[in-house]
Amino acid sequence: MDIKQLRALIAVADTGSVTRAASLLHIVQPAVSRQLRLLEEDVGTALFARGRYGMEVTQAGAMFVEHARRALAELDRARSELRVSEGVSGTVTVGLLPSTCDLLASNLVAEVASRYPAIRLRVLMGYTGTLQNWLEQNETDAALLYDPKPSPVLAVTPLVEERLWIVGLPEAGFVADEPVALADVAHLPMILPNAPHGIRSLVEQTCVNAGIELTVAAETNAMSVQKGLVSGGHGVTILPGIAIADDLTAGRLSAAPLADSLLSRRIVLAMPNNRRVAAAVRCVVDLLVAQIGEAVRGGAWTTAQLLQEATGGAQ
Structure with missing residues (x-):
């Protein structure tokens, strides 16, 4: 062989x-x-x-x-x-959540190309379960995950926390500075991710705790389909704020943060702890963490709150 x-x-x-x-x-x-x-x-x-x-x-x-x-x-x-080359080199594979790709992927590629031209960057997109599986199988060097399951082979660093939003057509009248209780919209036809998606699990647990019964109109495993079904008038959905920023700016959708305190997601940086971290991986990860910090502090990611000072020194 x-x-x-x-x-x-x-x-x-x-x-x-x-x-x-x-x-x-x-x-x-x-x-x-x-x-x-x-x-x-x-x-x-x-x-x-x-x-x-x-x-x-x-x-x-x-x-x-x-x-x-x-x-x-x-x-x-x-x-x-x-390979002997100028500066840091190597192949680095980074996994991003669908909701963070538009905000982070382009800038990360540009930064890596500018500062570390000898690094070959691969950017993969997937939901937490898929990305965690790739990490545990050593197919990905680092990934952003949403509340991952505990794993003995992963080291995680909390980065940001973000409240979930109720999202509908403009005529739904949701307003960004007027939080809405989940109980007040539970009667509306709801478009949700398939179980066991993290947001679906979080919403269902909140409903159980509060005695709320949702009206689930459709389920999907794609965020783009969630938004598409809302745009098509099939119901409302629940998404993190970063996933709908462009839609709100363009006036395609309206949204409001959910007032329920438990309806927020925590995004962490996850890396395998069972192998040596290459210099190229560390350089890319530092750039990624720094970009997240800049996005939050600079107003590009207004719906997130930093859980640590993301300046490029993730441990």
């Missing part, structure tokens, strides 16, 4: 075709087929089923592909750290 075989495995799994994989790897098709054959002989099982619609990954193959991805990611990371 060698690196060429693993790269061929992943390329075929991603493209579903030996021909397309060969093009992607810039080698001839017979070479890809040979790499797969040698790999299957080495592991002693079929990794693909050759069907009429292309190369379909078997159950064993799917498991092996995930291991191969992690192995190659670790090798790429090690190669980057060992």
Whole structure:
């Protein structure tokens, strides 16, 4: 088993075709087929089923592909750290929550490119459960998470706390400086994230504690769909303020903070504590934490409150 075989495995799994994989790897098709054959002989099982619609990954193959991805990611990371180059270098993978991407991703990419041109930055987006899983499997170097489940392999640093908002069409008349109690809007058709999304769990627990019964009109696993359904007149939703800042400015939606004290989310920086933190990772994380602090203090993230002085020195 060698690196060429693993790269061929992943390329075929991603493209579903030996021909397309060969093009992607810039080698001839017979070479890809040979790499797969040698790999299957080495592991002693079929990794693909050759069907009429292309190369379909078997159950064993799917498991092996995930291991191969992690192995190659670790090798790429090690190669980057060992490569002699000017300044800090390496590949850094950062995970961001959907609600924070628009605010942070572009500036982070620009800052890293300007200050650390030898760093290759990968920005992934996902909900907390997905990002935490990637962190625990060493597929991500750092991530912003919303109230993650306790994990012995993660070190977390609280960064900001943000109140949740009730969101509706402009004619709903919600006003930013007039908090609304959840009980007063519980009768409205509600569009909520699917369980076990963190916000859904928080809202449901608040309802149980207060004896409130919501009218759930629809569920979705995408924040953009939540807002789209509200815009389409299907009901109201509950989101963090940063997720609707542009919509409020453009007048597409109206919103008000929920008055219930428990309806707020805490965002933390999470990093694996079971491996050494590379210099490149530390540099990117410091930039990310500093940008969050600047966004809150500068008014770009008006709905958040800093839980520590985010100046770029996260521990």
